[in-house]
Amino acid sequence: MNFSNEYNVEQKEFAKEVRTWLEKNVPKDLVKPRSIFKVSREQWEMRRDLCRKLGQKGWLYPMYPSEYGGGGLGGDKSAVLNNEMAEIGLSLPPLYDSGKLAAPTLLACATDEQKRRLLPPMLKGEAVTWQLFTEPEAGTDEANQQTNALRSVKEKDYFIVNGSKIFVGGLYAPPDQFLLLTRSSLEAPRHQNLAMFLAPANLPGVQIYPLDLFPDGTLGQVCYQSSDSAPGVKHSVFFEDVKIHESYLIGGDYDGWKVTTATLTVEHGDKDTDRAGTGAAFIPRNHLVEKFLEQCKNNPGIKSRLLQNPQLQTDMVEAYIAGQIERLFYMRNAALPRAGKRAAYAGPQTALFTKMLGLNMSAYLTRVLGPQALTSDDEWGLEGGLFEVCERSGLCIAPGGTPEALKIVISRALRIGR
């Protein structure tokens, strides 16, 4: 066994090349330290620009086929890219982009023509995608879609879309396209009545509104330095008689559930962890836990609180232990392919653990750090407001599948009762 995660010789060489490129191409304004929670529109555009530059090199989606604009690189180099971006406080991609879900979905389900047409803009960073699955009546019951996409009677090669999506998107709107799940038949039975599109977002009849939610992005986005995809508000999207051409339909008119399954397999797994080749893997560092432990160790006021109350020391140690287990789960996941083992439950298990860690962290922060964790005040807050955001966001354990839904996935993967 080997638990070291050092670069091999080839990775070291590549890392030098990547660092040099990043030095030259990442605007200083995007490099840490800077607030990851106050990303201006200007900085957003810088991130988009960075996406294009990375995409040109095939580094935005390094493991995807180069014929479609990906890097065609193996796990080793992909891990280096993710690591080096994380070192300067950026994720890969450096903004919220459901291309991470749409790209594998297309690879699994789209026609060759669609792959040639739709993958390159995503993989090259020219198009940002939002995943549009969730609706007011379709959360964990994803199949309960109410947004209709019905073939136009007059123009049979167009679908007319009416309905709404909720809790979607990232910091700034609009994106360029949607991975859009819809109901394509009002008569067919459940699971046989859905259609998936990768549709342009700027079609007439589409309206996007930001939601007023108190969590700031998903917990993964605030926990991991490397998932700093500029977390931000979620949105509603309304469709009023939006015409979508059938060339954007992925799979057949009623294949939507099959396509959704392909997406959810990636979403419930560990899409942020790259597969190890023969070298070091990318293991996201939980900077929330790290910063919390630093406060416990170095902040005199917090140290005093800990000394006075052994219960708080317990909380500190529990946070440490959970952080270590999380790290080891990611390592295990990265090492599985090389070990020639399949463990379909491993990704969802890790996703579940991470969620619960985040939820528990909000309790530890509140107890151990006291009211300082609840304010983003420049003078009295801590870590540039990191803990304040985490307090709010730790509660939000729904994105990417609720713990209850993940347990169903895990259960099936373990064949409990089957």
Next chain:
Amino acid sequence: MSLDIRLTESEEILKTAAFNFMKRDISKETLMALHDSETGFNEDIWRKVVDMGWLGIVTPEEYGGTGYPMTTAGVLFEALGAAPLPGPYFSSGILGSLIIQEAGTAEQKKVLLPQVAEGTMVLVLAMTEAEYGWESGAIKTRAEKKNGDFILKGIKLFVHDAQAATHFIVPLRTGPDSDSVSLFLVDKKTDGVSIRQLPGYLIGRTFEVKFNSVKLPQSSLLGEKDKGWSPLTRAIQKSIPVLCAYKVGGCQAVFNMAVEYSRVRIQFSQAIGRFQRVQETIIEIINQTDAARWTTYEALWKLDTQGLVPESVHLAKAVASEAYFQACNLGHRAISGISYSMEHPLSLHTRASRYLYNYLGEPTYHKQQLAKILSS
């Protein structure tokens, strides 16, 4: 070559050998009888274990062992923990050997270690006392000097595997400082030594060991007088991840039992594993198991590649002890009624999860040590 969770070829072979041994040589009846016995082993099994070299697995070759890495010992003990196989294999082969290696003089190592590897000497650490603890301050019993000998009067309590021992390793206070602890090698048959098994379904083979004015010659000192605490601590810490691996084996076995049951037990005309509450319970078992598994194996790997890293040992013990305890609780929830029978294999794990919970330090103790490290 980096991150790798595969076992080496020899580890795979060892693991297979261990599982085959238990499947072939230890029937369910035998296993139950072993758990009920005072020593945890019988002559036949002892001989077989000795022949396979398992008692010398962490003893260097120059002293008659096979000198394998700690990770390999972990792989073996994970396999043994699946039964769980009782007996002083850990007490003597791992902890006993490591204490001699850390504390013994060159001469003592030459004389004692081969006997441990051959199984002719069985070592058991008799450390804890009525005021139970694993810090140096918990050792209150003194050994007084009298006419060149040491006189030992006192009680060591909750000594795991005592009846299986030929010799005890007894830490005693011999000097003025809080750390002035000496280690004594005491033949169980010495005049004045008496052993009593403590009753209790969950307490396993745990004993009261009374020393009634036991005379200990100078030669019974293991290593230097007053200097035993440090090597003892090192040996205990090095041994802990192997004990954790035993618990990982137990957790995994409990999980396997629960999943299998979820598939065959029919209630409400369907396999009970179709019910979400049952799924939830079983999922929690694998979560506990995997947390224990990876903290344990990383601790073993660190022992082999970096030497003793206390943080990783405390982490593994805190997690694995709690995991085994909880896994058994959850196993009973998943399997319910029949699992409470003394005949059910889960009951063996439940007992082991309890009597091993405090052994070498309970989770709160190890978390306290982590708190010290994190605050310093």
